[in-house]
Amino acid sequence: MAHPNLKNSSVIERITGRAIPLPENDVDTDRIIPARYLKFITFEGLGAYAFYDERFDEQGKPKPHPFNDPTYLGATILLAGANFGCGSSREHAPQALYRAGIRAILAPSFAEIFAGNSTAIGMPTVMVSPLHLETLITLVTQNPSTDIRIDLKYKTLSTSSGWTCPVDMNEGYRKAFLEGSWDTTAVLLANLDSIHKKAAALPSLW
Amino acid sequence: MTLLEKVWELHKVATLPNGQDQLFIALHLVHEVTSPQAFQMIEERGLPVLFPERTFATSDHIVPTDSKARPFSDPLAEEMMAALERNVKKHGIKAFFPGSGYQGIVHVIGPELGLTRPGITIACGDSHTSSHGAFGALGFGVGTTQIRDILATGTMALSKPKVRRIEVTGILPKGVYAKDIIMTIIARLGVNGGLGYAYEYAESAIQALGMEERLTICNMSIEGGARVGYVEPDEKTIQYLRGRPFAPKNIDEVAPYWLSFRSDPNTSYDDVVKIEGNTLEPMVSWGINPGQAIPVSGRIPSPKDLPPTERDTAEKAYSHMKVTPGEPIEGKKIDVAFIGSCTNGRMIDLREAARIVKGRKKAPHVRAYVVPGSEQVDAQARKEGLDIIFRDAGFEWRSAGCSMCLAMNPDRLQGEEICASSSNRNFIGRQGSPKGRTLLMSPAMVAAAALAGEVVDIRKWEI
Ligand code: SF4
Numbered sequence: 131m132a133h134p135n136l137k138n139s140s141v142i143e144r145i146t147g148r149a150i151p152l153p154e155n156d157v158d159t160d161r162i163i164p165a166r167y168l169k170f171i172t173f174e175g176l177g178a179y180a181f182y183d184e185r186f187d188e189q190g191k192p193k194p195h196p197f198n199d200p201t202y203l204g205a206t207i208l209l210a211g212a213n214f215g216c217g218s219s220r221e222h223a224p225q226a227l228y229r230a231g232i233r234a235i236l237a238p239s240f241a242e243i244f245a246g247n248s249t250a251i252g253m254p255t256v257m258v259s260p261l262h263l264e265t266l267i268t269l270v271t272q273n274p275s276t277d278i279r280i281d282l283k284y285k286t287l288s289t290s291s292g293w294t295c296p297v298d299m300n301e302g303y304r305k306a307f308l309e310g311s312w313d314t315t316a317v318l319l320a321n322l323d324s325i326h327k328k329a330a331a332l333p334s335l336w
Numbered sequence: 337m338t339l340l341e342k343v344w345e346l347h348k349v350a351t352l353p354n355g356q357d358q359l360f361i362a363l364h365l366v367h368e369v370t371s372p373q374a375f376q377m378i379e380e381r382g383l384p385v386l387f388p389e390r391t392f393a394t395s396d397h398i399v400p401t402d403s404k405a406r407p408f409s410d411p412l413a414e415e416m417m418a419a420l421e422r423n424v425k426k427h428g429i430k431a432f433f434p435g436s437g438y439q440g441i442v443h444v445i446g447p448e449l450g451l452t453r454p455g456i457t458i459a460c461g462d463s464h465t466s467s468h469g470a471f472g473a474l475g476f477g478v479g480t481t482q483i484r485d486i487l488a489t490g491t492m493a494l495s496k497p498k499v500r501r502i503e504v505t506g507i508l509p510k511g512v513y514a515k516d517i518i519m520t521i522i523a524r525l526g527v528n529g530g531l532g533y534a535y536e537y538a539e540s541a542i543q544a545l546g547m548e549e550r551l552t553i554c555n556m557s558i559e560g561g562a563r564v565g566y567v568e569p570d571e572k573t574i575q576y577l578r579g580r581p582f583a584p585k586n587i588d589e590v591a592p593y594w595l596s597f598r599s600d601p602n603t604s605y606d607d608v609v610k611i612e613g614n615t616l617e618p619m620v621s622w623g624i625n626p627g628q629a630i631p632v633s634g635r636i637p638s639p640k641d642l643p644p645t646e647r648d649t650a651e652k653a654y655s656h657m658k659v660t661p662g663e664p665i666e667g668k669k670i671d672v673a674f675i676g677s678c679t680n681g682r683m684i685d686l687r688e689a690a691r692i693v694k695g696r697k698k699a700p701h702v703r704a705y706v707v708p709g710s711e712q713v714d715a716q717a718r719k720e721g722l723d724i725i726f727r728d729a730g731f732e733w734r735s736a737g738c739s740m741c742l743a744m745n746p747d748r749l750q751g752e753e754i755c756a757s758s759s760n761r762n763f764i765g766r767q768g769s770p771k772g773r774t775l776l777m778s779p780a781m782v783a784a785a786a787l788a789g790e791v792v793d794i795r796k797w798e799i
Contacts, residue, residue, distance in 0.1 A: 169412045171372035171373070171415055171416055171419045172372060172373060172376050172419075173373050173376060173377075174376065221373075221479070221480050221481065225373075247481075250481050302354070309353075311353060311354075314481065314485050314493055315378075315381070315383070315484060315485050315488050315489060317352060317353070317493070318352075318358055318485055318488075318489040318491050318492070318493065319383075319488065319489050321349055321350045321358060321491075322489075324349050324350055325349055325360065325386070325489060325490055325491055328347070328349050328360045329360065329387065329390075329490060332346070332347070332360065332362060332456075333590075333593075334389070335362070335363060335389065335390055335451060335582065336389075336451075336582045336584075
């Protein structure tokens with residue numbers, strides 16, 4: 131039984147939108163969100179601090195960075211280098227990107243925990259070959275209004291200009307997005323009746 | 337079946353598509369540091385807290401221990417406190433805040449209030465939730481996403497761990513405490529030795545311990561890599577819970593049910609480890625993880641005495657701790673003494689430390705703190721005059737909180753200070769100074785070190 135507050139929005143078959151290129155390898159979670167922002171009590175607003183130390187100098191003046199570039203404003207797909215998201219297990223890193231508007235990340239490879247944390251918040255980490263990534267980055271830099279469509283079902287990517295390439299993904303994660311089971315809360319709530327039965331069968335606390 | 341399997345089966349709701357089990361959480365404990373984002377996540381989805389009557393909150397990590405006047409001097413601490421106050425109010429969750437008489441470290445107040453009890457599953461966004469296993473419960477430390485799931489569904493997805501039975505036989509010698517048992521276990525099996533396991537602590541030396549001491553042992557299961565640790569409930573468990581504010585009033589009727597949570601006599605374990613209690617000594621950590629610990633009579637190991645996999649960490653430890661292989665730990669000078677934390681901030685700890693301190697003075701160069709684990713412990717200790725004993729000896733008597741265990745509040749080490757500490761973690765920077773150094777030991781040993789100004793062997797003292 132689906133919970134009324136968790137609509138089938140939790141099935142994610144494709145992601146579409148413009149892209150933002152950040153072609154660097156080994157981008158770690160400390161760069162994605164500097165440690166001092168972990169003391170915040172909310173993830174809300176965390177998007178403003180994504181890559182903060184690379185985007186702003188010590189006086190808070192903006193530095194040249196794709197996330198500061200108005201050309202890429204509103205982009206939803208991050209084009210990143212290999213081993214993206216390495217470092218700590220903080221859930222704040224994918225949260226910061228998600229809240230900065232990112233809905234999927236394309237890279238040759240991802241750090242394991244980062245990929246798991248991203249999946250848990252509904253942001254697919256999709257793998258693409260370094261060669262195809264290069265082409266894609268060229269396409270997007272030349273024409274930032276290029277629309278990209280990632281199809282998780284058929285593991286393909288196509289651009290509005292007609293270019294296509296295969297993509298790949300951890301099979302477990304892919305299945306979770308296609309089934310809508312990436313959200314553990316929704317998976318658990320699907321058994322709401324059994325949960326209430328269990329609660330009723332166990333001794334109450336007070 | 338083992339106790340773990342019995343409690344697991346009782347609380348299992350379903351097997352999930354990914355093969356994990358969905359486990360009902362009978363008691364969810366919440367504190368100010370790890371909960372705010374989880375509350376935010378369920379609110380964003382418009383989901384209520386499904387079982388507010390099974391959820392209880394307190395504030396412990398960031399509360400100052402000198403003055404609890406609001407607003408707290410640290411604006412971020414104040415913000416966290418205010419967020420928790422808002423969240424519990426909004427969701428109808430019972431909370432024990434400073435001044436209520438029941439506030440304290442979450443793992444101290446659960447048992448104290450009679451919320452922790454045999455045969456239940458407990459979760460909290462804090463790794464030391466393993467503590468509650470002292471009552472024959474299963475206590476799981478969880479992360480933000482799991483807190484969200486428990487708030488919204490009363491359940492969480494988990495894989496069943498294997499069970500290692502750790503049999504501690506014999507009788508503990510004088511001057512050897514529960515803390516020394518668990519530190520010995522971690523030193524022998526390693527900080528990763530318990531990965532994938534639950535630890536079942538058993539046999540005479542464990543049965544002889546009181547509930548507060550069993551809490552100390554189960555508390556540090558996580559330092560040994562085991563997410564869960566437990567002791568089978570017995571008469572002491574029932575006696576402890578009698579008359580507690582939230583414990584059932586008809587305790588004699590529930591007692592047989594509680595006592596039924598035991599491992600079957602002939603059940604098989606994934607592993608069994610035996611430890612002779614008679615041979616144990618007071619333990620002291622010398623390095624930068626809780627496994628780097630030796631008997632107080634021992635010497636700091638040299639790399640060649642260690643397995644190859646531990647040599648790198650040992651090298652790091654020598655340089656951070658400024659110790660040399662072969663050096664004795666006894667006689668090591670200390671700057672700070674800390675008695676408190678969810679490991680050793682209960683009555684038995686304070687009483688034993690007070691017995692040693694009584695009528696003596698701390699060494700002049702030592703800063704010494706006693707931080708009761710809860711407001712109830714604080715009140716009881718004052719009733720017994722323990723605060724006076726410590727104050728007369730030159731110790732500071734603080735109010736309840738995590739304090740210098742992790743230094744998220746103003747209590748912290750300065751520079752390279754060395755702290756004799758009754759807490760559970762000696763990680764670099766843990767006590768608030770990136771260069772600070774921590775020596776873990778029993779509260780009695782901390783008390784003695786504060787008086788002597790250096791690490792001493794409590795067994796040599798007339799107490
Ligand atoms: S006393 Fe220390 S270990 Fe225990 S809950 Fe507080 S910070 Fe964590």
